[in-house]
Amino acid sequence: MVAGALTAALVVAGWFVVSRDRRGGPDGQGPQVPSVFPVPQHARPGTGSPVPLNGHVYIVAPSGTDQASVAALQELVAGAGGTGEAVAALNNPREDASAVYLGTAATSASALKALRIDGDAEIQDALGRTEGYALATGQSSGIPTAVLAGKDGDGLFHAVQTLRQLIKGGSVSPVRISDWPLMETRGVIEGFYGTPWSHQARLDAIAFAGRQKMNTYIYSPKDDPLLRDKWRALYSNQELQQLQELIDAAATNHIRFTYALSPGIDVCYSRPSDLDDAVAKLDSLYSLGVRSFVIPLDDIATKVQCAEDLREFGSGQANLAKAQASFLNDVNERFISAREGVLPLETVPTFYNGSSSTPYKRELGKALNPEIVVQWTGEDVVSHRITQESAETAARSYGTPSSPRTLVVWDNYPVNDFSQDHLFLAPVIGRDANLYQSIHGIVTNPMIEPYLSLPAIFNYADLTWNGPAYDPATSMGAALSLLAGPDPEVNAAVRAFVDLNQDWQDDELTPSAPGLRRDIDRFWADYDAGGSPSGDLKARAGLLQRLPELLPRMAVPGFATDATQWVAAAASYGRGVEEALDMLEAAKRGDTQTAAEARRNVQSALTAATAKTQPTLDLGVVVPVLGDNELKGFLERALQQVPAS
Incomplete structure (x- = not known):
């Protein structure tokens, strides 16, 4: 309910922007596909008339259909002025009604066949990919029909997010879309120093990220003492309740809630009790439903800190890597591998930027379990450019030449904890369009100000979903239209304010004002x-x-x-x-x-x-x-x- 407040506000905004995909008839004539963000892999005009959602609408969802997708569709129908009737199958529909089918590839097969597109190669391609979906309109059972099919529950939820952008005047534009993400991890890491976000802001950011088809939120605020300074301490019942609300909101929005425990300030890597404490802390989050974990070891001393570690591993950066790999491997064996449904462990190395090989990285690459994912910030802590070549070199440096490490980019934009007098509202620039070929994904580290970070989150959603189609200016324009709402004066004011906050560390691609x-x-x-x-x-x-x-x-x-x-x-x-x-x-x-x-x-x-x-x-x-x-x-x-x- 709480996270829905932001979504409701954005529905009221009536977000419709100039079409980007102009696949109409010859020379661009004829119907055009309304703009959709993130930009789909394939989108073209459909045939026939729009599908009304402002009358009686059958929501055809077989048993087992993702309930978050059903609820989101019901909200859209209500927002369009219609009355939604949920049914498991459609028999003898009213002549004045419309239908929207929701389901997986298997349960939507007959609906796609009724639209005579079940053999469409693009649709079949999309429905064979993780998080993929297809959306098409036409006539079925004698009434206007839209079909939303997903490879999985995530794909179906993404289809609903696309549908909301196709509604104009209470109807769905005729389209045929087949789509899937190019990066597996797409999200937000609350990983800055300074005032942590409020609970409400986190709920709203999760809802916004889900709407933009992101799939990850990493809970890692540097100034939460129970993550770093007091990492051994367990959460109180009240704190667990708030975390549970975030975890539940993430699940509702098809966002993976990832918990990041940062023990590096005073951990003794060889001490059994510290390993026990880490496992106990992670287990307390597992009991709430968390299935994704990070052990960040960033921004800490660059040598081992306790006598036991010196005896066990020795001094120097290579031995620090050996100690950290030993600890992370133990966490992986004791907790990650021993619990059902847990995703691969991720870590942030102490030396987390730069692509070239070093003694620390070489030792980490050899000693760290190859299944453990490394988060990397690019060539610099705050990287103005991140290239495919750099990422591939880093993957070899944190792994081995023959077995490159899986990387997730911890992208330090638009974070402003190092410059708290500034806001960074320029669009995301300088990331290679084909990075998806070399990394697992990107998580954006936002500003201390959560709602001012939404434009960049929108950009990152666009970039990570379909990097080759990402256009910074177009994506930012769509983000600002969405956040501003339909009032032309408000839109002009937002753009005038954003113009004053373009400058990002004197980057030539983001000139000031x-x-x-x-x-x-x-x-x-x-x-x-x-x-x-x-x-x-x-x-x-x-x-x-x-x-x-x-x-x-x-x-x-x-x-x-x-x-x-x-x-x-x-x-x-x-x-x-x-x-x-x-x-x-x-x-x-x-x-x-x-x-x-x-x-x-x-x-x-x-x-x-x-x-x-x-x-x-x-x-x-x-x-x-x-x-x-x-x-x-x-x-x-x-x-x-x-x-x-």
Whole structure:
């Protein structure tokens, strides 16, 4: 119920964007497939008319059909204005009704046959792949029909998420889609330092990730003491109850809840009692339904810490790897292999970036059980580019030349724990489209601000599902449309705010405030030429001043709440820019009194915009930074044009 709040808000948003797949008739004429994100492997227009969902709709779901998919479809029908009637089979349907079939490849075979597409090669291909699905429309039993078929429960749930994007005016557009993910692991790791997300934010992030066809949430907040500092301690009943809610929400949204225990701060790798404590802690989560585990050994001392380990393994980085491999192998044998249904163990090495071989990596590659998966951050801790070549080299370095290690990329974007005065809202860039050929998957490490991280989570869902079709700008535009909702003013405000937060560590692919910079450059070109400047900069300044009013009206208001102090700074900058324009205009016409008053207002706005207002967990109160080089630069240049009298 709680996680459904975000989903309901996004349903209300009415998310429909310009078609990306234009497979219509000749020369792009005729019907087109509405845009779907993540971008499907195959999508083309269907035949016939749309399938109405705003009347009586039979939801045909045989016994054993995934109940989360059935519930999600019922919600969609209700949101479209229809009445859903769940039936196990359809006999003598009403003439004025529609039908939506849900099921696996086997249970949907007759429905696909009725649409005369059961032999479609693309559909059969999709239904033979893990998490694959097919979605098609047509006529069956004399009424408009949509068929959603999944290879498995995950695939069926993904089909429903695609269906929600095909609904317009209460009907489903005629389509034929066959689809599956290219990466096996696609998700979010809450792995940053700083204020952990709230319980509600975690529920909402899980629901959002499920809607975007992700399949993984890794619980690993660095400042949760029971994960690191007090890793041996078991959870209280109240804490277990909250974890159970997260685990259940993940299951409902077809997300794999992964628990990450980080004992590396004070573990003694050779001490039997530490192994016992680790197994007991993991077992307590297993009893709640967790079947996926990570033992991160990152950001700890780079040598063994206890006398027993020194005697057992010796000193030096290679022996650290030997000690860690021994411990991880024991956890794997004692817990992972001994429990039913547990997925392969994952770890984060102490040296978790870089692709080249080192003594530590070579020893880890030889000693660590080959079934254990390594999480890797790329060539750097925060990697601006991740290439297929780099990933393949790293797989050999953490494994062996003849047996490369399975890698999951722990991608440190858009995380901002190292720069808590900044927000990183640029689209995800610099990841090879064909990475899926060399790695198991990617998990994004988000910002301290959960709802501001949703655009990047959307991008990563798109990238990991179908990397070759991923387009950063298009994907980000769709994400912002979804989060903003249908109001054009709100959409414009969201984009103006996001424009101010493009800059990611001076990366050439994410220039700071490109829209604002364009308006400023145009203004000064006109001003210096003696002409009348366009009104673009003034309009942008007015929009920035309205951010505190407009952003809370988003379909996902948590975005505005997370951004409160940055929004206030942007509004102050907007006021300063507007006053600067008035100052320059007054000075040009010789109105010194008005110019002087506007000048004082510019300085006041600049002071407000650069005040320390954003609290942090460990750095005190900091100045929220956004588009500062452009905004401050413009104001300072304007003040130079009109010296103080």
